[in-house]
Amino acid sequence: MAENEGEGGKTIGEYYGERNDKSERHGQGVAQLPNGDIYQGMYRRGKRHGDGLYVFRNGARYEGKWRNGQKHGIGTFYYPDGSKYAGEWSHDKRFGYGIYYYPNGDTYAGSWKKGLQEGTGDYTYKALGTKFIGTWSGGQMKGPGRLIRPMSCYHGSWENNLPKGPGVFTFGLKHMQHGYYRHIVDPKSDVEPTGLGEEDSEDVNKVPPSLIPVWRAEKVTKYLPQLLPPAPQPVKMVDSVESVVEEEAAPEVQPSTEAEPKTDEEPSNEAEPMTIAEPSAAENTAEEDTSPKRESQQQPAVK
Structure with missing residues (x-):
């Protein structure tokens, strides 16, 4: 009827x-x-x-x-x-394991919590043949990670979707370049540097437009696995107490009118994160601006 x-x-x-x-x-x-x-x-x-x-x-x-x-x-x-x-x-949110397929062919495969990337996950840049494997928090690259490229791999830590702090570039199993990334204000930007907080939740993968990562190389050594930074570790995902209670007790559902699903899933606000530039194995210790260029659709770009 x-x-x-x-x-x-x-x-x-x-x-x-x-x-x-x-x-x-x-x-x-x-x-x-x-x-x-x-x-x-x-x-x-x-x-x-x-x-x-x-x-x-x-x-x-x-x-x-x-x-x-x-x-x-x-x-x-x-x-x-x-x-x-x-x-x-x-509860109407991406939660647990899932794969997100972007319009440009990129993919994210990993853990989610309350609609955002959380825990460990892999982000693949299709056009570049590059993959980030690491930890995420609140939809951002944050903590230990690796950026795998055809000719090298960077091991280090990320913050606000940018590499930061001590790290190592490896070139096959032959050489390692040790150094660190630090964030500086982009001289071409008119925007004041900011962090990413709750007010930015509608576009959680964006990078503060006034900050860029700069790599400072310190030394080159033979490849030694014991010198690599800690690898990303899986994070146990726990659903809300409400969900656990619902699964165990299965309470009666009260009659109610039918409602439309929450519209936060209608348009996709997922943005592709950035990658970092790759130095040569023999690079000297002078500072070099290695930040990728941001594109109009916030797709990752690598020099």
Whole structure:
């Protein structure tokens, strides 16, 4: 049957599908919301629950698991810009392991927490044949990591998506160049240096436009594994207490009107992080500006 009003007398669009003895949406059904979005899939006690497909009016769509009206479990989200996320969800957010496919062919494969990269993850730059393997915090490269390139590998630490502090470039298993990165203010920038805080959460992968990393080489030695910085370590992901309680106790779901999914997943705000420049094995110890150039779509660039 079709309906224009749902539980509580509120307008919730049209619904065709199964109901339980309380007249709640329960089982297989199709709903068209007042804003034009469409959901086709399973319901439980009035809420999306189980396998379902949600199509947004802007062209985005989510196909996967739902729980109590939210994206929860394994699912794939297709964004209007051509990017895609396939992986785990919790409470409408990317949470756990998942792969994000960017429009330019780059990919991030790793851990997520509350919609942001968190823990260990690999970012692959398709056009450059380069991969970052390391730790992330709040959607940023932060902590131990490695940047693997065709002819070299940089081992060190990152902060605000930029390499910072002591590090080592290795060239095969023959030589190592030791030194450190420090951040300086870009003389070409008119923007004051800032950190990345909660106010920047809509574009968490952006780099402060006034800061650039500068590599200072100190010495070149033979390759010795014991001289490498600590490698990135996996971080145990723990869901919220609410999720654990829901899994164990499975409380009754109260009837409610159908709501649209949170729109923070409609347009993709994921931005591709930057890579760093590669010195030669015989580089002297003079400072050199090695910062990549930022492009209009915030795609990574390497000299």
